[in-house]
Ligand SMILES: NC(=O)c1ccc[n+]([C@@H]2O[C@H](COP(=O)([O-])OP(=O)(O)OC[C@H]3O[C@@H](n4cnc5c(N)ncnc54)[C@H](O)[C@@H]3O)[C@@H](O)[C@H]2O)c1
């Protein structure tokens with residue numbers, strides 16, 4: 412088993428991320444160890460797809476450790492990461508009689524994790540929660556770092572709270588049932604983490620992706636040693652945890668290469684692509700795949716990033732899997748959507764660019780010629796071959 416310790420010095424908090432194949436059957440025992448003997452109930456929040464696949468195992472394990480269980484299945488999809496769903500979740504918790512000392516278990520991808528975590532942050536002014544992420548994206552990214560929240564009609568993640576879990580339990584076997592596009596999306600975020608902040612992590616990820624592409628006739632992931640997958644996921648959790656430990660709340664005054672903001676590499680364009688296609692064409696990570704390439708092109712045009720480094724990035728994104736086309740989208744619309752990015756500060760977009768793979772630099776939008784952005788969009792949004 413791989414273990415990653417997350418330390419949050421500012422809060423004097425610490426929790427563990429456990430990663431292994433078939434960990435779900437350990438959920439009850441691990442929950443008892445981290446929550447203690449006090450809690451009587453756990454409320455499982457999931458959705459139908461995930462619960463049908465993994466609910467029984469999770470519930471059985473929790474029961475065998477003496478927890479009474481209630482569960483609630485939220486509707487599936489990003490559009491349900493909403494205040495309405497949050498309200499339903501809170502009614503469920505109160506109907507289930509959850510008390511201060513009890514805990515919530517989030518079983519699912521990032522959508523379930525963000526809603527369950529937010530409900531845990533505000534129900535009775537905060538109760539314990541455990542993350543059991545079942546998508547690659549949630550395992551390497553969304554479940555680490557304590558951001559929880561919901562979308563508003565005006566944009567994604569506009570309402571939320573920082574609320575750290577007591578435990579993150581990653582069962583890598585759950586990835587076997589994950590649809591291909593969800594895997595691609597997760598791998599793109601993995602490439603992002605390495606590219607933005609850690610060259611060794613990038614290389615480790617690309618090595619694994621190369622082996623996957625050689626074995627592409629087989630079912631994805633089946634032929635890979637679970638040890639390698641676990642080690643790579645652990646390395647990603649470790650990386651994200653280290654960034655979060657140094658900048659838990661994403662301080663907007665920071666723009667150094669270890670600030671949490673570097674994790675937005677590729678996201679300025681990604682959010683714009685998602686928005687101009689009504690959130691229907693791209694899985695989030697797929698849009699990040701293109702976003703990184705556009706940011707890479709900008710970096711190259713500004714003379715910051717060597718052309719061979721950009722080639723490496725292109726190869727990495729290509730290895731993640733096929734992306735929906737993006738070269739038919741109007742540059743003006745994308746530019747207009749970028750201006751609405753909620754990550755702008757005083758109306759100025761902060762681009763996360765690369766000096767090299769593994770080292771990001773944050774640059775103000777007003778320092779970049781619009782023509783550079785346009786031509787980089789054209790180059791970065793071309794189909795990858
Ligand atoms: N809190 C954070 O720090 C953070 C970071 C990144 C992303 N996010 C959020 O995460 C969300 C995206 O998460 P996601 O990519 O996990 O998407 P998701 O939660 O929508 O899951 C994707 C799909 O996979 C299905 N699924 C989940 N696990 C499965 C499994 N093991 N087998 C088969 N199907 C499975 C789900 O039912 C869903 O249809 C976004 O809302 C994003 O804002 C949050």
Ligand SMILES: [Zn+2]
Pocket residue numbers: 600678695699
């Ligand atoms: Zn992302």
